[in-house]
Amino acid sequence: MMRTTIPRVCMSRIRTPAFCQSFVTSRPMWGEGDTGAIRPGGAATSDTFNRREQALENMYFKQHEIENLKKMREKLAIQRKQLDEVESHLNDLEQAASQRAAAETQQSK
Template sequence: MLSRSTRSILTRASKVQPAALRMYSSSEGSVGSTRSDGSSDAFTKREKAQEDFYVKQHEKEQLAQLREQLKQQQKKIDNLEEKLDNITK
C-alpha cells in the first residue's frame, strides 16, 4: 500500500499541465535558412560583414590591452634591473 505522502505526490504530478511545445517549419523558404543552390542574399552578406567587423574590433581591443600590460611589465623589469645594478655597485 502507498503511503499518504506518496499518494499526494502522485496526485499532484498527474495534475501538472504539459509544457508548451513550439513547432518551427523547416521549409527551404524560411528566413535564415541556407539555399540549396549555394547563393546568399543581402541579409546574409550584411550579417557576415557585421560579425566580421565585431570580431576585428574585439581583437583590436584585446591587442591594445596586451600592449598596455606589456608596457607595464617592461617598466617593472626596468625598475628591478635598476635596483639590481644599485645593489651590485
C-alpha cells in the same frame, strides 16, 4: 437519439473515426539539420541580409581583437617598466656590492 449514438461510436478504439481523435501521437518527420536556425548553403548565402550580417559580425570581432591587443600591449608596457625598475635596482645593488668589495680589499692591503 443522436446524443447517445455518437459517444458509443467514439468509445471503441477499433471503430474510432478520425474526427473523434483528440490528439496525434506521431512526431513530425524532420530531415537532418532541419532545426530552422541555420540556413543551408546555396541560394541562401547570396542573400543581401546574410552578407551584411556576416560583414557586421566580422567587423565586430576585428574591433574586439584590436581592443584586446591594445590592452595586452598596455599590460606588457607596464610589466616592462616594472622589470626595468627591478633591473636598475639590481644593478645598483651590484655596484654597491662591488664598491664594498673593492673598499674591503684596499683596507686589507
